[in-house]
Amino acid sequence: MKKINSKFIKLKFLNDLFSLILIFLFGKSKLNRNGNSILVLDLHLLGDAVLDIPLIEAIKLNNNDKNIFFLTGSWNKPLFSTIDVDFPVLYIDCPWIRSGSVGTFLKQLHNLKKQFSDYSWNYCIDVRGDFRNILILFYLRVGGIVSFAWTGGVYMLSRVVHDDGILKHLAAHHVMILNALGINSTFEQYIPFIKLNSPSKRLKMFATLIHFGASKRLRSMPLDQAYSIFIKIRASHKRIIFVVDPSQQIEYTKAIESMLVKLEFEYLMWKGELASLIALIGRVTNVYAMDSGIAHLSAALGKQVTVFFGPSDKNLVGPLGHHVINIQGQDALTGVCASCDHEFCRSLEAMKCFRNIATKL
Template sequence: MKYIYKKKNYKLFFYVLDAFLSAGVFIAKLFFKKRNTDIKNILVIRIDHIGDVINASIVLEPIRKTFPFARIDFLAPSWAYSIVEHNPFIDKVIKFVPPWFSRPSRGIFAQIKGVAALSKIIKVGGYDAVIDLRGDFRHILAMFIVRVQCRVGYGITGGKALLTNSPEYRDIILHESIRNLELLKSIGVSAPSAELKLYFSQTAENNAKQILRDFNIFKKYIVFHMFPGHESKVWEFEKFFTVMKHVWEQKKLIPVIIGGREDREKIEALIQKSSLNIPRIVNLAGMAGLGEVYYILRGADIFIGVDSAPAHLSAIAGAKTIVLFSGINEPRQWAPRASNVKIVFPGSGKSLANISAKDVCGVIDEIFWGTITEE
């Protein structure tokens, strides 16, 4: 059995636990009658970061096509709610923020309360099938406690014996969106040509247009995202400003910086300290939600950012997208997948400090002119 834990004691614990669970489930099957397997109510779970929820959304259209008359709900964390809020292939989005996503992580009693809360959501929903796309033991345990008849997931953190449908987790490099689709095969869902799409409200589009009007941005702008969720994905700000100077001098593109509300003051301070000879740099950090950011990216000439949610939004929005991808992760598994995406990768295990501003300027030049920047 494949476990994704890095610590050996965790692997050993869940190996032993799964052995006991397998024996228990086998015995239980001898005494409990198998229930009806008609699937009429489905819950899809992806409690994770925004980029992970984006990659998870690829399963929704194929599920709807296979089960056209079923009720399909999606369980998402509050910070990624808007990613699936307007998806036409689901009936309802349920917000759930488990304690295991708190920083610092909470103790065992909080974990138990979280599993109990999730079990209640599943029970109240009356779901015939629950699909956990994260492969989380706590999610698996919750659906088993409620005795959901069709329990789908990867047992990569333990609990495989508690699942009714658990295909092999192939130990090869696969993009997360493809791995999500592979899981569905166990319930008869096939989607060889599925692609990622996002759906946001008309209000979000109108708000995005108004934001651009308020800053007198009507065309020829480049969007930057400088602050990732993890320090290992940070690229030096001086290099970002060097790239801004390059695109202004070469293409007269207005730099527009996006980010969270907590980034706004930091960005303002960095702009003030910079000595760039650019008429203006627009700081939109904290001024636009995910839907507004998506539509702002649709109108951009290009996007440059670190490995984070806006890079996925840009790729799907259709903007020319350059992603600075740290060597701590494998881009073939986690990076946005689209023909409009260029990945700048320092190499496995290497930090973004190994990527120079000249490297990024060269990719920009190649996109616009098919040439590489000279010294």
């Protein structure tokens, strides 16, 4: 799992104290064995939502007589409108994940509480161990809360998911949640698999899709490494669909297109909405991507995926499956500039963690 926000770790004591006050004032939600509904909460981005799917499916398989709901960020709506899932998905605009109106968030939260009052709740799960999420579940009053207690709120939890405190892949933490609920699961079994809900979009184009952007600045492929990768793959992948990421500047896109022309690729520079991109991924055979939600989505769709990692650790956030190759960039000389997971590069040689990444293809 990725590192928890350090400022919330420091506030853990205060968060625990605050949770005690809330319990004194409003009482603690308890597990209801007679309830008929379960809520799973994860407000993070696309890749996290993809990794949540096996967790929800395992809970549903072991509780087939109950209603299973998934509450996630509204930015994941294009994903769940494009794939087949057999559980209801609800959305909310969370201002600390993506900037937005606090007023809109509170109004949506209030409406959800009214909607949920019609159900008898068994328990609810925060997959992140995030005190803010635990507060949301406490307010919604949707049964006993199951979660980790890394950032506080332990007194609000009806069941604490224990671990050894060592950072692991997000899927490994999901397995811990399942085991805490009495559902047998292993990390090796935890491979997301999804299908598009439109059969016509499953027709393959036999092209290779490349996505060199991501939500974070340090997860965008440096141009020199992009050129080296193109040289490496051009013998076997002549038809290229290059996804123009909104985070990338026009100059970057122009430089990429110049490379594709120079190396005589048959290419398409693609720019569009996420829902259209998901459908497009369903039609290609191979994907080369940065550490991003697109990489996780492509892997879950069963594509042959190669994922490039610079400042993030492939062992903590990499897509899963035998059809996935996760390549960790690392400085060839010192071997120390990798997996910092910083927002901005602090090295004197910018983006050194991507150096020679193409040599590992």
